[in-house]
Amino acid sequence: MTKRLLRAELVEAPPVPRTARVFCVGINYHAHGDESREHSGLDIPKVPMIFGRWADTLVVDGDPVPVPPNEDGLDWEVELAVIIADPVWAADRATASQHVLGYTVFNDLSARKKQLETAQFTLGKNADRSGPIGPVVVTADEIGDPNSLTLRTRVGDSVMQLGNTRDLIHDIPSIIAYITDTVSLKPGDVIATGTPAGVGLGMKPQVYLTAGDVVEVEVENIGVLRTPIVSRADLAARHEL
Template sequence: MPLAIFSQNDGARRLGKVIGDTVVDLSVAAPDLPGDVVGFLAAGERALPVYRSIGADAPGRRALAEVRLHAPVPSPEKYLAIGMNYSDHGAEAKRLGVEVPPWQLWFNKQISCINGPFDDVILPKVSEKTDYEAELAVVIGRACRYISPEEAPAVIGGYMIANDVSARDWQMRTGTMTLGKSFDTHGPIGPWLTLSEEVGDPHALDIRMFVNGEQRQAANTSQLIYNIWEQISYLSQVMTLKPGDILATGTPAGVGVARNPPVFLKPGDVMRVEIAGLGHIENRVVAES
C-alpha cells in the first residue's frame, strides 16, 4: 500500500498509508514511525514491519476524497532526469535536429520546481513554449555508490508519477537544459509513493499523458533504452545516491514540441498522467500573475 503526504483543514502535513479509498494517518496509527517519506525510507527494515502491519481497521483513517495530497518527496537532495530514453522520443527529437547521444543524457531539475500531484502548474510569462512530459519516477531508498545493474533493485525505495514540465525555449538556450526544466511548479509528482516491493516489474508499466482529455503520449516502460537498473548504476559511478533522491526515467514520443504543428501549453489546459498500478496526477495550467 502506498505512502502519501496529506493534509486536512488545519494544513498540517502528515504521513499516511493509502488503503483503497482511505488514508491512515500514521502519526495516529504508528506514532513511532518517521513523519515523512525520506525519514521512512532511511529507517529501512526498522520501519517496514510496522508499516506492513497497519490495516484498514487502524485508527486515524480518513477518506481520500476529504484530504489534500501533497508531493510525496517535497525536498530531496537531488532531482535528476534522463533525456531521450525512449527510442520513439529520440526519433522525434532527431527530426527537430537534436541528436541522440551514445550515452545516458542526464540533467538536473532544481528541487524548487517540485509541485503537488493535483496543484496548479504556472505558465511562465517569460516562456512561449512550455511543454509536458509523462515519466515514471524512481525514488532511492538506500544510499549507494558504485553499484552494478544487478545490485540496483535493492536500493530503490519506490515509484511514483512525474510530469517533467519543460519550458522548451529556455531549455534550448544552454546545453545543460537545467533552466528550462526548473521553473517553479514545473515538477508535479505523486500522487503517492508506491513501495518497490508492491510494484513487481517496473519495466512493464503502461504510461499515458492526456491534455484536456486527449491522449498525447502512450507507451510502456519496457521501451526504455536504458532500463532503471542501468540508470541507477550509471549515476552511482558519479555520486552517492541517497534516500529520497528522485530519478525521472524518460518520456515517450508525443510531446508538444514535436507535433506538427507544435502545440504548447496554454492557460486552462489540464494535464493528466497515468501509470498502471501507480495511479494518476492531474494539474491545471494557469497564467502567471
C-alpha cells in the same frame, strides 16, 4: 486531548524530503529519440543523458502550475520516477534495483523556448512549480514489473502520449549504476527516467500548454497526476507564488 485535524487543514507535500536531488534522464525512449532527432537534431545518447532539477520545483497532485513569463512552449512529459531507499555508491547493475524504495509519477514540465536556446537544459527544466510528482508512492515490492508499465498523458480530453517502459533505452538498473559511478545517491533522491514519444514539441504543428489547460499524466499501477495550468498573474492573485 488530541485535536482531530480536518483534511482541509492539511497541506500536502511532495513524497520526498526537501533535501532530495532530482536526476532526470533525457531522450531515454526509442520512439522519443526518433522524434527528438527529427525536431531538434539530437541523437540518441549512448549513455544516460543526466541533468538536474531543483527540489523546490516539485509540486503535488492538483497544484496549479503557471506558464513562465515570455514562454510560449510549456510542454508535458510523463515519466516513471524512482525513489532511492538507501545510500548508493558505485552500484552494480545486477543488484542496483535493490536500492529502489518505490515508484511514482512525474511530469517533467519543460519550458521549451528557454530549454532550446542553449545546450544547457537547466533553466528550461526548472521553471517555478514545474515538477508535479505523485499522487502516491508504490513500493518496489508492489509495482509489478517496472519494465512493462503503460504511461499516458491527457490534455483535456485528448490523449497526447501513450507509451510503455518496455521502450526505455537505458533501464533503471543501468541508470542507477551510471549515476553512482560519479555521484553517490542518498535516501529520498529521485530519478525521473525519461518520457515516451508524443511531446508537444514533436507535433506538427507544435502544441503547447496554455492557461486554462488541465494536464493529466498516468503510470500504470501507480495512478493519475493532475495539474491545472494557470497564468502567473492568476497564481500571484491567489497568493500561491
